[in-house]
Amino acid sequence: MNDDFLRKLIEHFPVDLNWLFDSDGFTGRGGKVIEPANTGRPSHGDFAWQGEDFAMVSRMDLSVSAGTGLVPVEGAAGESLAFSRRWLLKNRINSDLSVLVRVRGDSMAPGIADGALALVHLPEMSLAVEGVYAFTRGDSAFIKRLVPVARGKDGRPSALVILSDNPAYPPESLSGTDMNSIRIVGRVRCVIATL
Numbered sequence: 001m002n003d004d005f006l007r008k009l010i011e012h013f014p015v016d017l018n019w020l021f022d023s024d025g026f027t028g029r030g031g032k033v034i035e036p037a038n039t040g041r042p043s044h045g046d047f048a049w050q051g052e053d054f055a056m057v058s059r060m061d062l063s064v065s066a067g068t069g070l071v072p073v074e075g076a077a078g079e080s081l082a083f084s085r086r087w088l089l090k091n092r093i094n095s096d097l098s099v100l101v102r103v104r105g106d107s108m109a110p111g112i113a114d115g116a117l118a119l120v121h122l123p124e125m126s127l128a129v130e131g132v133y134a135f136t137r138g139d140s141a142f143i144k145r146l147v148p149v150a151r152g153k154d155g156r157p158s159a160l161v162i163l164s165d166n167p168a169y170p171p172e173s174l175s176g177t178d179m180n181s182i183r184i185v186g187r188v189r190c191v192i193a194t195l
Contacts (some may be wrong), residue, residue, distance in 0.1 A: 049179070083095060099119075106166055109165065118134065119189050123187045130146065131145070133186065136183045136185060160174050
């Protein structure tokens, strides 16, 4: 790193540059200290701030449609966002098994706006309960509300309705062999949108 880069970094992010060269944490805005995770504790986060643990969830380089469907783009993780470990545990979300994806389209508006980030919890890849799920059909990826309407003897859904929250989009029913066309990726547990 050259001096010009470090000067620009300090101007943009008010951080203690010792943090770049030392793993003992750094002082951010208002003198608050961001500390490294206490790796000796079970279920530790990625860092601690004001005594609370936070875990990072990565945003993946793909978009899912809340409209007519988009082809998922395979790629490396983009930026990450920090979530309180307390909130994640309270909601039974494993940050290591979660991703953030960009939503495109208006079929889930107003609850999930075009451009919102959706936190998808990957272990919830079976349709145990009604909810908003990320799923694929063919080469397209979607975020829609899935409602099981019948279950087989094994307890798995044998029929479901795919609903959009926007009434301009009609519901779609699946049953029988059509159920094989859907693969649930995970359940949407949080939505982050710009107002």
